[in-house]
Amino acid sequence: xxxxxxxxxxxxxxxxxxxxxxxxxxxxxxxxxxxxxxxxxxxxxxxxxxxxxxxxxxxxxxxxxxxxxxxxxxxxxxxxxxxxxxxxxxxxxxxxxxxxxxxxxxxxxxxxxxxxxxxxxxxxxxxxxxxxxxxxxxxxxxxxxxxxxxxxxxxxxxxxxxxxxxxxxxxxxxxxxxxxxxxxxxxxxxxxxxxxxxxxxxxxxxxxxxxxxxxxxxxxxxxxxxxxxxxxxxxxxxxxxxxxxxxxxxxxxxxxxxxxxxxxxxxxxxxxxxxxxxxxxxxxxxxxxxxxxxxxxxxxxxxxxxxxxxxxxxxxxxxxxxxxxxxxxxxxxxxxxxxxxxxxxxxxxxxxxxxxxx
Amino acid sequence: xxxxxxxxxxxxxxxxxxxxxxxxxxxxxxxxxxxxxxxxxxxxxxxxxxxxxxxxxxxxxxxxxxxxxxxxxxxxxxxxxxxxxxxxxxxxxxxxxxxxxxxxxxxxxxxxxxxxxxxxxxxxxxxxxxxxxxxxxxxxxxxxxxxxxxxxxxxxxxxxxxxxxxxxxxxxxxxxxxxxxxxxxxxxxxxxxxxxxxxxxxxxxxxxxxxxxxxxxxxxxxxxxxxxxxxxxxxxxxxxxxxxxxxxxxxxxxxxxxxxxxxxxxxxxxxxxxxxxxxxxxxxxxxxxxxxxxxxxxxxxxxxxxxxxxxxxxxxxxxxxxxxxxxxxxxxxxxxxxxxxxxxxxxxxxxxxxxxxx
Numbered sequence: 217x218x219x220x221x222x223x224x225x226x227x228x229x230x231x232x233x234x235x236x237x238x239x240x241x242x243x244x245x246x247x248x249x250x251x252x253x254x255x256x257x258x259x260x261x262x263x264x265x266x267x268x269x270x271x272x273x274x275x276x277x278x279x280x281x282x283x284x285x286x287x288x289x290x291x292x293x294x295x296x297x298x299x300x301x302x303x304x305x306x307x308x309x310x311x312x313x314x315x316x317x318x319x320x321x322x323x324x325x326x327x328x329x330x331x332x333x334x335x336x337x338x339x340x341x342x343x344x345x346x347x348x349x350x351x352x353x354x355x356x357x358x359x360x361x362x363x364x365x366x367x368x369x370x371x372x373x374x375x376x377x378x379x380x381x382x383x384x385x386x387x388x389x390x391x392x393x394x395x396x397x398x399x400x401x402x403x404x405x406x407x408x409x410x411x412x413x414x415x416x417x418x419x420x421x422x423x424x425x426x427x428x429x430x431x432x433x434x435x436x437x438x439x440x441x442x443x444x445x446x447x448x449x450x451x452x453x454x455x456x457x458x459x460x461x462x463x464x465x466x467x468x469x470x471x472x473x474x475x476x477x478x479x480x481x482x483x484x485x486x487x488x489x490x491x492x493x494x495x496x497x498x499x500x501x502x503x504x505x506x507x508x509x510x511x512x513x514x515x516x517x518x519x520x521x522x523x524x525x526x527x528x529x530x531x532x533x534x535x536x537x538x539x540x541x542x543x544x545x546x547x548x549x550x551x552x553x554x555x556x557x558x559x560x561x562x563x564x565x566x567x568x569x570x571x572x573x574x
Numbered sequence: 575x576x577x578x579x580x581x582x583x584x585x586x587x588x589x590x591x592x593x594x595x596x597x598x599x600x601x602x603x604x605x606x607x608x609x610x611x612x613x614x615x616x617x618x619x620x621x622x623x624x625x626x627x628x629x630x631x632x633x634x635x636x637x638x639x640x641x642x643x644x645x646x647x648x649x650x651x652x653x654x655x656x657x658x659x660x661x662x663x664x665x666x667x668x669x670x671x672x673x674x675x676x677x678x679x680x681x682x683x684x685x686x687x688x689x690x691x692x693x694x695x696x697x698x699x700x701x702x703x704x705x706x707x708x709x710x711x712x713x714x715x716x717x718x719x720x721x722x723x724x725x726x727x728x729x730x731x732x733x734x735x736x737x738x739x740x741x742x743x744x745x746x747x748x749x750x751x752x753x754x755x756x757x758x759x760x761x762x763x764x765x766x767x768x769x770x771x772x773x774x775x776x777x778x779x780x781x782x783x784x785x786x787x788x789x790x791x792x793x794x795x796x797x798x799x800x801x802x803x804x805x806x807x808x809x810x811x812x813x814x815x816x817x818x819x820x821x822x823x824x825x826x827x828x829x830x831x832x833x834x835x836x837x838x839x840x841x842x843x844x845x846x847x848x849x850x851x852x853x854x855x856x857x858x859x860x861x862x863x864x865x866x867x868x869x870x871x872x873x874x875x876x877x878x879x880x881x882x883x884x885x886x887x888x889x890x891x892x893x894x895x896x897x898x899x900x901x902x903x904x905x906x907x908x909x910x911x912x913x914x915x916x917x918x919x920x921x922x923x924x925x926x927x928x929x930x931x932x
Contacts, residue, residue, distance in 0.1 A: 566924065
């Protein structure tokens with residue numbers, strides 16, 4: 217017998233109604249909508265929103281319910297940031313690196329070529345200044361953000377022809393993220409945004425020479441192995457972080473308890489995304505290689521040149537964009553320390569297994 | 575005005591008491607004690623229990639409170655498993671690799687030489703069979719376990735003399751974890767358990783030639799840089815996972831809501847521990863090096879020999895211990911896949927920064 221039934225049976229509902237109302241109101245179910253930027257097909261990306269919503273549901277005893285909508289259902293994926301900002305939906309799940317054209321600073325909390333790997337990003341976000349700085353940036357958009365899952369390092373993309381020397385990048389029609397396109401531009405790459413909904417179709421039709429999308433699991437889902445024979449590695453970024461974006465007014469209306477539930481549910485969702493990719497990518501890669509596709513490493517000369525042009529672009533952004541400068545200054549200092557630390561225990565351990573037959 | 579006050583003011587407390595009682599009971603505060611295995615001095619290890627307890631407190635609106643007690647306060651650190659099992663405390667926080675003498679299988683959910691790195695462990699625990707298998711093992715002890723934080727790869731320990739060739743390990747009086755001691759025994763190491771509370775004192779007094787404890791942050795707190803001049807890397811294990819151990823009866827008494835809160839709070843605590851170590855270790859390492867201690871890599875010949883003896887020991891355990899065999903068979907298959915996958919995107923990305931000046 218629940219409390220409502222007890223009160224009805226006690227015959228005192230009318231008498232108590234006025235004074236009990238606030239307590240009943242506090243127990244009312246909260247219903248939010250989460251606009252994902254990802255189609256159901258990309259089930260790890262989309263599913264991370266579902267993991268988050270389930271955690272919130274379960275921890276709140278069902279009193280906080282979030283419906284998760286795939287990209288395109290409520291709005292085009294590209295509109296998620298704006299619609300969260302306007303309050304059309306309470307929250308979204310997105311890859312903020314996609315918002316480069318609004319402000320490159322979004323990329324710093326998400327993915328930049330030669331940026332931090334997934335674990336270093338965790339350290340920066342949770343125990344460095346990362347979350348604090350990105351929160352201050354998102355406040356300009358009336359949005360409260362939480363880390364929403366990291367894909368880990370991705371692959372370097374699908375190519376029709378080998379990239380043997382730096383000059384092979386010249387005039388290459390390459391579909392990739394907006395920031396990576398800017399980083400590769402000095403080497404003559406003709407960048408096409410991978411956010412263009414027609415990009416895969418155009419790649420299939422031969423209008424592009426190469427496309428970088430994600431890792432083996434997602435690339436296989438998107439059918440990329442059918443289009444080109446060469447699969448390069450590694451990707452340009454050390455990791456790609458997604459974010460949960462919450463409308464500030466919706467956030468402020470939550471109880472302290474529900475705010476905590478959102479925060480910790482996001483950590484679990486984040487952990488789950490990386491774990492799922494790590495658990496699934498090899499099997500997808502084996503199928504890809506079994507199907508005759510060839511794995512190709514980017515050569516050191518090319519990687520060093522792209523690293524150099526990345527650093528130059530970032531230095532330029534630091535001059536032209538104060539928001540970028542504020543966040544990047546902290547980011548790159550933290551990254552330098554992480555890289556140095558990872559040369560010892562972590563990198564030396566992992567490095568052993570790069571050579572050792574297991 | 576809270577509900578109790580409202581009812582008192584309405585003058586109907588006595589009338590309603592009987593029927594309202596069940597609802598009030600469901601809201602009663604739950605109080606647990608968490609026996610940490612770590613002293614306050616090791617503030618990242620000990621503090622992870624506090625992060626967990628705060629998350630549980632905040633998400634439950636203060637209705638589920640867990641007091642966190644440092645190692646030695648309620649019981650010796652070594653007694654945590656037994657006292658959680660007996661129900662003397664509801665839960666503990668421990669490094670299960672320390673329970674090698676009870677059953678080496680504990681090490682598989684915690685740390686084994688040449689085992690998985692922190693991120694691979696996450697994939698195995700959250701998305702492979704890791705948690706399921708370790709849960710089944712812990713059920714023998716009447717304990718429900720949750721991952722409780724990973725230190726990442728540790729350093730290889732403090733040495734008075736250089737280890738130039740494999741033969742330098744012979745007759746080396748080496749304080750280290752019980753399983754690592756077994757792995758190194760075939761090379762002539764005279765292993766002393768690092769769990770011995772007198773181990774640091776004996777190292778200071780010159781009774782030991784070397785001690786491996788943790789990474790730079792913890793080793794500095796323990797005063798190890800004062801004892802020996804050479805700091806080797808990397809540690810033998812790819813990561814050291816800690817666990818939250820919960821008495822099964824206490825667990826079963828929780829509501830579904832509180833069970834979820836415990837589960838997701840543990841994920842956040844786990845993420846926090848690794849992030850804290852990654853954010854703090856370099857600074858500690860710089861101080862150590864600045865104080866004149868010398869960083870020394872274990873040479874490939876030695877690492878390959880220890881890897882070989884580790885695999886031989888694990889094969890032997892698989893013959894003699896069915897619990898080990900069940901978990902290890904899955905662990906090592908998963909690890910092999912992870913190592914192969916990490917050679918491409920992740921390892922190739924990180925490897926670039928092993929050489930590249932940043």
